[in-house]
Every structure is written in structure tokens, then in C-alpha cells.
Amino acid sequence: MDSRAIGRRIAYWRERRRLTQTEFGRLIGKSKRTVQALEAGDRQADPRLSLLELVASVLSVDLLDLIADRPAVERVDAVELERIRTVLQSHALITGSDDADPAEPLPVDVLRDRVRYGWTAFQASHFASLGRLVPELLVTANRAAARHTGDDQLAAYRSLSMALQLTEAASIKFGDENGLATIAGHRAVTAAERSGDPVIMASACRHLADAMTHDGQPRAAADFAITAAGRLEADLKTRGAEGLSTLGMLYLKAAMARAVAAERDDRRAAHDARAVPELLDQAAEHATELGGDGNALFTAFGVTNVRLYRVAAHVQLSEGADAVAAALEIDNDARAALPRERRAHHLADLARAYTQAGQRERAVETLLDAEEEAKEEVRCRPRTRQLIEDLRLLGVGSAEGRLRSLAARCGLPG
Template identity: 65%
Template sequence: MDTQGIGRRIAYWRERRRMTQQDFGALMGKSRRWVQDLEGGQRQSDPRLSLLEDAAHVLSVRLEVLLSDVSLTRRTECVDSTELERIRVVLQRHDVITGTCDDSTQGPLPIEILRRNVAYGWTAFQASSFSALGRVVPGLLIDANRAACRHEGDSRLAAYELLSMSLQLVEAVAIKFGDFDLAFTAADRSVMAAERSQDPVVMAAAARHLADAMTQHGQARAAMDFATAAAARLEPDLIARGADGLSVLGMLYLKAAMAAATLDAHTAVPDLLHQADEHAVELGVDGNSLWTAYGPTNVAVHRVAAYVRLSEGADAVAAAERIPDSARSALPRERRAHHLVDLARGLTQAGRREDAVSTLLRAEEESAEEVHCRPRTRQLVEDLRLLGTGSAEGRLRALAERCGLPW
């Protein structure tokens, strides 16, 4: 047995769970020195299986994760259920639910520091560095709530803006990893915080995330109505705000279009996409205001996604072929990979399953996390296995193994 490899994996997961060696040792009924020896591969030449089972239990991982000789590099890619639960626990705190002050003697973070922390989280998301968010987000929520409670005047309004953006980040992460209840809770809270910020741009940003969460939560009709109502209410203020306002206004119409596609509302989808396209043309460039990646290219990739939801795979493929490679490559990594997965699903619907495998492999090159970790992408890999992929079967089998899927 590779005791040094097991020791490294235990150390990795202990640190990821934010445990000290002392804490881990106490939960194992051992000393800190014992933990040091175990992690260094010096405790014993052949650790007992029962000991490793206890360690896996304490670390909230499967036993095979500690036994596997797969590089830890891939293990860092996924936010797991334990980290999502830690975020949920923070959302269930009394102070975070009520927006009141906690009992900490620590003062609120200065607004500029909090703003940098929020920007770090969103930058990590767009770079597909998802595992970092599992560790960062709980503390970010507590800091943002404390700032909103304890700052005064304009600083308090700014703190509510940053609290809303933090909750929107939770929604985005939860959607990515298939926890739609958590996504809905976070998005609903983000709307309330945005309203208290009194900033129409933040209100629209929160509304588009709630519309997304509602759609994924099985409330697509309500999502479409909510997004279009928010757009109508806020449009004059948003247009006056320039690039920031146009970007979130356009995203509201894109989320409404995706909700309509979920409903199979074939006549509504083109109209909503057209409205989003008009705002993108008015904006004139592919930007990234409030981490929207909004512009003509993002409208184009949403058009592909909408066709896929309507099960019109051939139309999705045709729409994707009209997107210039240079424009697609300028999108954030998360958006590029997400689009390629949508395209792979469209190719599958069109019966081009070998091309679908090739496109999934391109998505994996862009962001292994989007393919290895995301439930909807893993399901596509499984669907392709069941459908058969001809000469691409060997490549699909290898991909399934990297995803940890049975063959």
C-alpha cells in the first residue's frame, strides 16, 4: 500500500476541510504527533483498513478517495457535497437569515477589502476554479452580512450590494453542481439584499440569478414572468447607467428566453432573444460588467443553449457555427466550456455522436471541472455511452474514467 500517497491525500482533505492536525487527531482519538506521522507516511507500513475507514468518515470522503492513486490535481476541481453543506449552514445562521449583527467583537471589513474579496470569488468562478469557492464563500457571506449590519450611510448601501453579489455567487455555484434548492434560497436572498442596496444594476443582476434558479427549480413560467417584469420595471434606470445597466438588462432577457425554452414556448424564445440582441448591439462590445460576460457573443451562445433546450439540435449546431472562433475564445473560460457542453448536447440531438465526443473533449481542455464535476455534463457522458458513439467509443471510455463514471 502506498502509505506516503495515502498520507498526502489525508493531509490534502484535512486542509480542504479546514481542520488542524490537532482537530483531526482529536476526532480520530489520536495525538497531533500521530497525525504528523500518518500524513508523512511514517506511521506504519500498511495502515489498517478500519483506520482508513475512520479517517474517511471524519473527512467526509469516500474510502476509495484515500486509497486511489489518482493525482490530487483532479481532486481539487470539484465543489463537493460537504462544501455545499457548509455554505448552506451559513445561509441558515440566524444573523444571515435576519440580516442582523452577529455577536462577534470583530469590526466589519472595510468596503474596499470586501469588494476585492467578492471580485476574487467571481473571478475564480469565471476561471472555473470552483474548488476555491467551496472554501471562500462561507466566510465571504459572513463578512458581507456583518458589513451590511454594522456599516452606516453609503457604506451600508455598498455593503448590501456586495452581500447581494456574494449570494448571487452562491446561486451560480449551486446551479453548477446541481443543488437547486440551495440556488433558489441564495438567489431569493440576493434579491432582498439588492433592493436594500437601492442600486438598480444590482437589483437587475440579482433578478437574473433568481430567474435562473427558478427555472432550474421547476418554476420556468414564473421565472420568465419575473425576469420580464424586472426588465420592464428597471429598464429606464438601467439604460441610463451605460454598459453596466445594458449588460444586466440584456441578461434578464436571456434568462427569460432560457425559461421560455424550458417551457417549449417556441414563439416566445425568438422574441426574447431578439430583445437581448438589441441591447447587445447597443452595448456594441463583448464586455464583462458585473461578471455577466455580456455582449453579442454571449447572446449567440445563449441562442445555442435555447435551441438545445427546445431539442432542436440541428439548429443549435448551425447557430454555433455562426459564432466566430475569435469571439468565442474571448469569453471567460467557464462560459467557453459551458457553451461547448451545450454544443455537444446539440450534436447528440442531431445524431452526430462522434462529433459530440470530440466537442466534450474540447470542453475538457477548456475546463476539466465543467466536464468531470458538473452533474448535467456527466449525465451527457452517460447518455452517449448508452447511445453508442462508434469509432469514438475509446475516447468516450477514457473520458468516463476521468469523470469517475462506470463503464
Template identity: 60%
Template sequence: MDSKFFGRQVKHFRIRRGLTVRDFASLMDKSVRWVEDLEAGNRQADPNLSVARLAALRLGITLERLIAEPVDVECAGESEIVAVRAALQRHDVITGACDDSNADPVPVATLRRGLDYSRTAFQAGHFQQLGSDIPTLLVDATRAAHRHAGDDQLTAYGVLSLTLELAEAAAIKWGDTQLAVLAGHRAVAAAERSGNPVIMASAARHLGDAMTMHGEAAAAAEFVLAAATRLQPGLLRSGPEGYSVLGMLFLKAAMASAAAAEAEDRHPERHARRVPDFLSEADEHAARLGGDANYLYTAFGPTNVAAYRVAAHVHLSEGADAVAVAHGIPAPAFQSLPRERRAHLLADRARGETQAGLREDAVTTLLEAEELAPEEVRCRPRTRTLVEDLRLLGVPPSTQGRLRLLADRCGLPG
């Protein structure tokens, strides 16, 4: 174990825990000079394992985490966005008429495996790689929908719609809401070709999300509610997948209404008063589902409803309520959510803490989110904006070092 690397790791986690050099020296029962030398990598060529174990214990982390090589996070850049946009602008992808190649279409089972792989990456908080995954999936799924027949063709249209949803979700993470709306519209059209109400509802909830993020929140609420009304009978007959996507439609309606209230200057209450009703509808479908699950990549269940309730409170500038709801989620339920959803929830809680004047807590919460899914914090524009806001608002001196390092990792100017 390299002493320079070990020293940097100790300093990194000491600062993240809000400990001064003197504090850490006391915990280690050593002198301040000893800690300074340790962090500078000057104590010994190969740190003793007993020292590493004690340092990990005092820092409240595992030994493996203290000595592990740090993971560099590469954010999606313009090249990834350009690649997805270029795929959406291809003639064959737009028209559904594939090229004249004699190559056989990709089997639908293979398409599903590819989609599952990319969706798993998304739910793990890995967004950058989607810039290369999505274009290939779009072309393969379009060709399959054109070349297959019968049930395989319907399934291929379903996979195409879900791939377009993934493009929408990735574009949201990358901050390109126009691209998200484009992909969302295409997903709805492909879903209609699938003939599957579950796929249709899933596409509708994603388009609603894109419209909300693109500043069309009021229209988004009406769109997802119309979809829920139209598709509800078929969804209730579809079992757990149907319950999940139906519940998600009401969650998106709640978020769209909260966002519309946030944007409305004259009569925000007309949107805000709808939010609790939509959340209650979602609660009913979560109860029907019987617990937390991840059917069709929804992560839907009582815990996700609570996560959306946190986000709705934040949109309505009810920070203290958001924090209370977030803290009320049991730890096992929180751990049941996919990594991306957990980090997203923590980022929303940090916004609520900021609104409530709990800025030191907000920094700690953002660091917890970063540990779960670094790209959700360091790369997502809305979260980086929160980091910048906290710098401008100011935090207690004991937190400034941790916030400064976080801002550096987010690539924010000093």
C-alpha cells in the same frame, strides 16, 4: 522526466485524438512494438527530448502540455454544499443582525476584493473552492451591511447581494437547485436594500436562472420580464453595467421560455414562440454595449447572446440549429469569453450534436470542454448525464475508448 509518466501521457493523448497504436506508429515512423514499449514506459529511463517533441507534434499539442503533470480535479461534495447551506441558515445572515462582537466590520473595498477573487475563480471554472469562500463572504458582508452607514452600507448590501448570487450560481453547478432558489431569493432582498438598479437586475437574473433550473421556468420568465420592465429606465441611465444586466434579463427570459416549452406537454409553442423575441431584445442591448465585456461578471455581449441562442435551440430539441449557431461563432469571439462560459457553450454544443446524431463530434466537443474547465464536465450533474447518455446511445468504435476514459474521469460506473 519519468518514463512511466511520459508513456501514460502519450497513451492518454493518443486515445483522445482517436489514434490507434498503428496510426501513431506510422506518424512517428516507428514500429507498433516501439509505441507499445514507449507507452508502457519500457523504452528508456529518461525519454529523449527529441522524441517528446515529435510525439507532441504528432499529437497536435504543445510539448509543455504533453510533459506537464496532470491536474487532479476535486469535485464539490456534500461538505461544500452543507457549508454554504449552514451559512445561509445562520441567524445573523438570515436576519441581518450581526453578533455582539466589537470587531470592526470588514471595509467595503476588502469585501469587493474577496468577491472579485471568488468570482474570478468561478469564471475560470473552479467551483469546488467556493464551498469555503462563500460562507466567509456571506458572514463578512452581512456584518458590514449591519455595521456600516451611509454609502458604505449601501455598497455592502450590494456586495452581499452579489455574494448570494455567487452562492446561487455555485449551487446550480453543484446540482442543488433548492439551495440555488434560496440564495437567489436572499440576493433579491439584499439588492433592494442597496438601492442600486444594476444590483437589483443582476439579482433578478440569477433568481430567474435558479427558478428555471428548479422546474419553475414559466414563473421565472414572468419574474425576469417584470424586473426588466420595472428597472429598464434606471438601467439605461447606468451605462455599460446597466446595458449588460438588462441584456442578461432578456437572455434569462429566453432560456426560461425555452425550458418551459421543453416541459410543456399540451401547448409548448406558446412558450417557444417568445424565445426569438427575447433573444432579439438581448441582441439590441449587446449592440448598445458595443461589443463583448464582463461588466458585473455577466460576460455579456454579442458572443454570449449567441451562446444562449445555442442553449435555447438545445432546450427546444433543435440540435442541428444549435450546432450551426455554435460553429458560426468566430474563434476570437469565442476566446473572449471567460473559461467557464466557453466550457458551458461547448457542453451545450455537445448536446446539440447528440440531438443531431453527431455522437462522435459530441465526444470530441466534450473533451475540448474538459480541457478548458474540467469541473464543468467531470463534476456538473447535467454534463455527466450527457456522458452517460452517449454511452447508452453508443458511439463509433473509434470513439469508444475516448468516451470510456471520459466516463471514468467523471466517476461514472463502468
């Protein structure tokens, strides 16, 4: 075994678990000096398998994550999701009340910068960092909202809502199946209402609609987003790019919710499918009003993003050929100007469209393009990993070797 490589992996996971070398040493029954030697890969500290098994257990990782020569897959893992859940289920976060920590609340400008940093990391597809950032951000934002007064308190509620929306978005990325995104989404809406800011309210509503769709409630999600748009539209249209962008995103999320609902085998499915293009057209009107592409309040909203959503909606409706045709209408330069996460997400959707259209070699090529844009979007997202598994079962002709290599980089079994 390569002791230096193993040491680097142990150090990486220890730091992700927020353990000092002293704390980690206590947990495995070793001194800090021994931990230092272990992480440095010193030959005299070459670990026995029994110790590595204990280390893996303490760090809550698979033993192969420490000893196998395979690429690390950067994702928010189950331990970090559980840490986020613990914070969301704390008395302070549930009630919006103060905690017992004597620390002074963060100034609202510092808090706003930290929230902006988290959203910037998300849009850059630096997802692994969110597992460490989000729990602390939620605690500090809630504390600021509970302790500040006046305009500072309203600003703190805006930041708290945006932090909860970030929690919701990250939870969906990593396939949380236990309602974490919906919990965060509901609390984001509550914080937004307390802020009194219609832009933050609209942003929180569009994220909750996304969470509700993910949680198996697409029709309720569509109705919620459309109602929110109607309630807030007058105020949003006076708020410039942020107002129009959040308003347009409500219609995009409603469109995707209807597309998901249309998959259901019931009498309302056809009605849901017919509503999708109408909702997309409504979003397109607001994009035209906006006058160009942008990223106001981390929406990436504009004409180009509406076109990306048209592709995604066709894919959701299993209209692969139509999705491929819609993708041809997207300007390459305009797509390249979007945030990395959005570009990679679109390419993953397009790969699914090619699969539906029977062009499986093109699907593999497109997945590789998505990986080049943002490897986390391909290697970490459950929905993309499932597509890779589907392609392996279906067969991809001359792209077999490239698909096999991609599956290995995703940590999928051979």
C-alpha cells in the same frame, strides 16, 4: 498501497474540511505528530485499512477517494454545500441582522475585493475553492451590511447581494436539488433592494430567474425576469456597460426559462417556444447598444454571448441541428475571449447538440475540447456527466475508447 499518495490525499481533504492537524488528530484519536507522519507517508505510519476507514468517515469522503489511484474531481461537495446551507439558514442571514462576533466589520473596499475574487474564481472554473470561500464571505458581508452606516452600508449591501448571487450560481453548477440556489437568489434580491443600486437589482433578478428555472418554475422565472427588465430599464440605460449588460442578461435568462417551459406537455408549451427567439432578439438589441463584448459585473454579455445562448436555447428545445448551425455563426476569436467557464459551458451545450443531431463522435470530441478548456465544467457538473452516461448507452463508434477514458476521469463507474 502508496502511502505517500494516500498521505497527500488525506492532507488535501483535511484542509478542505478546514481542520488543523491537531483537530483532525483528536477526531481520529491520534496525536498531531501521528497525523504529520500519516500525511507525509512515512512507512512507520503506514495506515491499516481500519484507520483509513475512520479517516474517510471523519472527512466525509469515499474510502476510494483516499486509496484509489484515480484523478481527483474538483467540485463543491455535499459537505461544503451543507455548510453553505447552514450559513444561509442562520438567523443573521435570514433577518439581515448583526451576529454576535466581536470582530470589526470588513472595510467595504476589502469586502468588494473578496467578492471580486470569488467571482473571478467562478469564471475561471475554479469551483472547488468556492466551497471554502463562500460561507465565510456570506458571514463577513452580512456583518458589514449590518454594522456599517451611510454610503458604506449601501456598498456592503451591494457586496452581500453579489456574494449571494455567487452562492446561487455555484449551487446550480453542482446540481443542488434542495432549493439552495433559490434560497440564495431570494436573499440576493432583498440585499440588492436595500443597496438601492439598479444594476445590482437587475443582476440579482437575473440570477434568481435562473434559480427559479432550475427549481422547476420556468414560467414564473420568465415573468419575473421580464418584469424586472421593464421596471429597471430606464435606470439601467443610464448606467453604461453594467446597466446594458445586466438588462440584456435578464432577457437571456427569460429566453432560457421559456425554452425550459416549452418542454412541458401542456397547452402553453407552443406559446413558450415562440417567445424564445423574440426574447433572444431583445437581448441582441441591447448587445448592439453595448457595442461589443465585455464582462461588466461578471456577465460576459455581448453579441457573442447572445449567440451562445441561441445555441443553448436550441438545445433546450431539442433542436440539435439548428443549434449546430447557430454555433457556426460564432466567431472563434470572440468566443476565445470569453471567460473560461463560459467557453466550456458552451462546448458542453454544443456536445449535447451534436448528440441530438446524431453526430455522437463529434459530441465526444467537443466534450474533450470542453474538458481542455475547463475540466471542472465536464467532470463536476451533473448535467454534463449525465450526457457522458447517455453517450455510453447510445454508443459512439470509434470514439468509444476516448469516451471511456473521459468517464473514468469523471469518476463514473465503468
